[in-house]
Amino acid sequence: MATKAKKKEEPIQEEVKWPFGPRNYLFFGLAMLSIIIGYVALGKGSLTLAPILLVLGYCVLVPIALIIKGKSEEDQAEASESNS
DSSP states (O other), X not given: OOOOOOOOOXXXXXXXXXXXXXXXXXXXXXXHHHHHHHHHHXXXXXXXXXXXXXXXXXXXXXXXXXXXXXXXXXXHHHHHHHHO
């Protein structure tokens, strides 16, 4: 009794889009710059500027970079094509 092996249908894989756009990377870069300058200031002994920069970087700019809905490159390309 030979039975034919049924071919397993491969599920269709949807293309996963990266949710971050240029604005997200800009805010993340500003956060990293603020954090680096904050640690440098902390190393030099600043007890006012360093905590302000570190809190700004960690508690304000990084969450903004993660939360804001930036347009992806594909969305920007579609928008520019529709405007033309």
